[in-house]
Amino acid sequence: MAATEPQRENETLARAIPERIMTDGDADYIDEVFAPDFVEHNPAIGEIHGPEGFREYVFEPFRRGFSDLRVAVEDVVAEGDRVVLRVTISGTHDGPFMGIEPTGKPLTASGFALHRLAGGKVAERWVLFDALGVIEQTSTAPTA
Template sequence: MATAEAKRIARRYPEEVATERNLDLIDELLTEDYVEHGPFGRESHGRAEDRAGMDEILTAFPDFEATVEDVIAEGDMVAMRVTLRGTHEGEFMGIEPTGRSFEVQNMLFTRIEDGKIAERWVQPDTLGMFQQLGVVESPTA
């Protein structure tokens, strides 16, 4: 597969699934045995678990968006730097809504297999997000 095609496939998830909320695209984009390696050692397996995770994010942050800033690909791997934004209006990871907004960077590695996303490693700046939402204190200088 050409690197341009791998990049196109990988960026469809943040742009079309997350930002445009096209969750039906998950079935088309992900392999049946898809695995996502997320923060805090969390993993999701398969399309149904991935969709449930995306539903949780979009319920907690109804204005959630993911903007792809940089994309680099080599072979079947695509690396992206993505800016995440949203306003905390629903429960998230047991945290009641704060009404506050966040904007953080997310490092994302995607492995493409037979034209579909087989595996992703997602590493957002979760501490930065929690600080901006006011659920953990920012360090003072």
């Protein structure tokens, strides 16, 4: 079944987060993508509110910690007002990240994000990613 025009628009908007915002570093586009009352549910970092919350707790830490950050979209499923993305995060830990000083180590992690769109913006997201893998790969402590 072919995607409808609203589904294609929703997919384009959801893909802008990993591609245009996270990979390209376009912080100004955050306000265009997220609704003012946006909520992200993320068990690794807690609940995030609004475009500023996304900028402060997701965008800035990752862009500061990994200057060559790349978030590649591997799969997309769009239906109605929902879009699911499966992504792969990669980069070099060359800046401070969540209290961890730069290690110069490469990072690769997988994740999923379910987006609910309303009024042409992302209203809500549920995010799961390999947070333990990120911590292990950015840590200087030996792993088991």
